[in-house]
Amino acid sequence: MLTDLFSPSVQHWLDIVGIFVFAISGALLGVRKNFDVFGMAVLAEVTALGGGLFRDLVIGAVPPAAFSDLGYFVTPLIATLIVFFLHPEVERITSAVNVFDAAGLGLFCVTGTVKAYAHGLGLTQSATLGLATAVGGGVLRDVLAHEVPSLLRWDRDLYAVPAMAGATTAALMLKFGALHGATNAIPVVVGCGLRLLAMRFHWRAPRAWHRRSAAAEEVAPGVGPNVTPRKATRR
Amino acid sequence: MLTDLFSPSVQHWLDIVGIFVFAISGALLGVRKNFDVFGMAVLAEVTALGGGLFRDLVIGAVPPAAFSDLGYFVTPLIATLIVFFLHPEVERITSAVNVFDAAGLGLFCVTGTVKAYAHGLGLTQSATLGLATAVGGGVLRDVLAHEVPSLLRWDRDLYAVPAMAGATTAALMLKFGALHGATNAIPVVVGCGLRLLAMRFHWRAPRAWHRRSAAAEEVAPGVGPNVTPRKATRR
């Protein structure tokens, strides 16, 4: 199957799967936040399509895929209905959903990189947009749900790094013209595999050095007028 | 008046009214959040123009109307000044403001749908953008003000549904070429009327089924690495 990863039909179905799983995580957060069914649908749509929407706006591909492909738009609504009626059951298969989520992560970071590169962006920027495509939806979901984006939190298993690795691999393969046919699967497997390992072994990223030092604790004014002092963040 | 709803002059004045009322709600939230006058102005601008700005970016209509029509930009500033000096009086006429807000909701969901359709989007996507045009500003306002977007909250009278109904009606009428002249008023009245009824009878949307079930309560890890466990949302 992965042999012709980017053949229109297969690609489309892979996208739908990724969108569906991302939408599930959005709808489930809606349940936890005690939102109504429409709030769940909004979170599902944003989680599933937000990353690609941002990518398309940046590369000037308007209307974005999210608004030109009906399947992309309807899928999150189906996910919302499933969660609405069956969320206890869905919660129970969390681990399965996480595996699919990792697959979606690996897929989207690669498709995002390839699409950005096809629109003439540099390799580094393409990889960055690939990363944004994969993780952007989750960040938007957390912001709308009034949560600290877990992408930024140190107490979460690595999520950005696997996407970064997948996108970088894809960019490098593009640079050397090695991304075609069967090889398309490689960066996807890299991103998806690293994410699965990060979940399995609870890999974390380091926080700033000496952050427990006095200097860090007793900072009063903050740097930059817009930065709230540390205390204020301790609600 | 509504006969030539979309004649340039009338349309423009209706837009100004809708923008003004949305801006009032933004500025009032600024007062409640204890922001200074500039914070109030930012919230007013974002609430009034955010939805249309998002729509224009998605359909590629740049510069967006918000940045090409001076009246659209100045109106929220006037609303800010009024709230700045008279907000106790403005609070007192809440119900009146809410009626105008419903009118703005009905109007924007239709104009958003029509403009998106005119830019070649499908009917479903056009209706979705119409919905986003009507409610997007309020969501941005709440996110900037560090509130849970009330659009997503179950304990609020229906807001998205009336806009959805108005946008869908407009899209269906577009499909059957029935949206012209006097009929332009129909979807606006649908959206505005449903919103007024929702406020009058406190219509709410349902939350996920069985959400009180044990399974839902004792969920620990959360689905998707980025989803914060339920407890964490109980601050």
Next chain:
Amino acid sequence: MLTDLFSPSVQHWLDIVGIFVFAISGALLGVRKNFDVFGMAVLAEVTALGGGLFRDLVIGAVPPAAFSDLGYFVTPLIATLIVFFLHPEVERITSAVNVFDAAGLGLFCVTGTVKAYAHGLGLTQSATLGLATAVGGGVLRDVLAHEVPSLLRWDRDLYAVPAMAGATTAALMLKFGALHGATNAIPVVVGCGLRLLAMRFHWRAPRAWHRRSAAAEEVAPGVGPNVTPRKATRR
């Protein structure tokens, strides 16, 4: 140096300096929020490039400068590394960083205004985009970090006003064709200087009149269905 403020080479280096300082404030907030190194990098990128990204999306300059110039993208990563290893030292030179931040503010509000005007926007809209260019990154940073945007807070020294003054000065000089060569420095100095004065003398902006009045305190329902009642904001 400022004589040819907008000569490609000089301009580029001034941009880099501004981006670097804004990135420092983003990374430092990441440290205070206890984010990991990748969260710090995300905040640094968003703070440094967010304002310009918004401006470029609005004027339709895609791909935005943030994604076409590698230097713009790499600089925040360098700032992140510095803060990661040396943040106690960086905290210690807060005041120095704030001076550079003021310089970046003055520079970006002018470059933003000029670029928007060059893309055919009106003078008022150009000045507004200039303001958004200068302060947008900080707002995005606070939203992602789950903080109340300090731009909106009354208990912060003026930040938007100096940028507004600089952008307005630039717009007026554009109107009268007086913005060229040496004069380019004037609006930058206006914005930067006012900001330095605001920090020195702790200038604040006024909040709504009578806001302590009973009417304001005991407001229950809120105006607009999406506005959370005052109490709710008192967490």
